[in-house]
Amino acid sequence: MNQDNKPFFGILLILAAGLLLASHDGLSKYLTQFYPVILVVWVRYVSQTGLMLMLFTPRMGRRVFQTARPLLQLCRGASLVGVSLLFISGLSYIPLAEATAVIFLTPMLVTLASAWLGERIGTGQWAAVICGLLGVLAIVRPGSALFTPxxxxxxxxxxxxTLYQLLTRRLSGTDHPVTSNFLSSLVGSVVLSVLVLFNWRVPSVEDALLMVSLGGLGMIAHLLLTHAFRYASAATLAPFTYGQILFAGLIGYFVYRHTPDTGALLGFAVIIGSGLGMAYLQRRQHRLAVG
Known part of the structure; x- marks a missing residue:
């Protein structure tokens, strides 16, 4: 139940989640300098699965595993594995803030996919999509250091x-959020357990603990995101979700000594503005729909 009387608390939770996610990505970037991406991601999924079992099975029991749509859950889990492997692989070549900004294209891509699936999209939403794509072009422009494969x-x-978000929408009406998150983590653990056999390298004790901490960071961040919406509306929180780009930029600067150039900063601003515009239009559309 949304408790709009505590929006400030919801904002703090969403900012904390963004900081944890940016820290997760920064730590992943560090670890993949020394270990295969598949190994790092595998330890993250296995540790997260174990943590979720310990936290939620005492309260939920077998309901943690129960789903009305197993095939969709399998596809959702596979799409999340794709996100993890592609994004963390990209961090080996792309600065943290720039890669994070590209991921924030997802709301615009979801709108495009929704239009393809037959959902009616307004002119303002199309404008936000186009602006978001232009923002990415400003970051990855010909002649820039990021203009590479x-x-x-x-x-x-x-x-x-984007596929993950669309599947989450479909599953939200039938499966418990904890079940969906647990099954996605479980699918990732199983799939990567096969792939890690061909990418094995024994980590040091210190690095193994860092890899395990990725699972904790990811799980806590998603729990904070879930709880944030109990205290403030999606429209209130939308501007603050982009704090993750700021946190990624700060980690990139202080840890990796990378400063985004003017074109990248312009791209960040355009993507954030497009996302906020999309959130505003969706909020207005919802208000008109409910009268």
Whole structure:
């Protein structure tokens, strides 16, 4: 139940989630300098699956595993694996803030996919989509350091994340959110357990603990996101979800000594503005629909 009397608390939770997600990505970027991407992502999924089992099975029991739509859950889990592998692989070549900004194209891509599936899209929403794409072009413009085939990795991650969001919509009416998140984590653990056999490298104790911490960071971040919407509306929180790009930029600067150029900063602003415009239009459309 939404408790709009505490919007400030919801905003704090959404900002904390963005910081944890940016930290997760920054730590993943560090670890993949020394270990295969599949190994790092596998440990993250296995640790997250174990944590969710310990936290939720005492309260939910077998309901954690029960789904009315197993095939959709399998596809959702596979799409999330695609997001993780493509995005973290991209971090080996693309600065953290720029890669994060590309992922935030997802709301615009979801709108495009919804139009293709027959949903009516207004002129303002189409304008937001076009502006978002222009924002990416400002970041990845000809002549810039990012104008390489490697940029296709975060773009591919954004496409996979779009599929993940669409499937989440379909499942929200039938399956519990904890079940959906647990099954996605379980699918990732199983799929990557096969692939990791061909990408195995024994990590040091310190690095193994860092990999395990990725699962904790990811799980806590998603729990914070879920709880944030109990205290504030989606429209109130939408501007603050883009704080993750800011946090990614700060981590990129202080840890990796990368400063985005003027074109990238312009692209960030356009993508954020497009996303906020999309959120405003969706809010207005919802208000008109409910009278």
């Amino acid at each position: 490697a940029i296709l990795l975060p773009i591919g991650a954004a496409l996979c994340f």
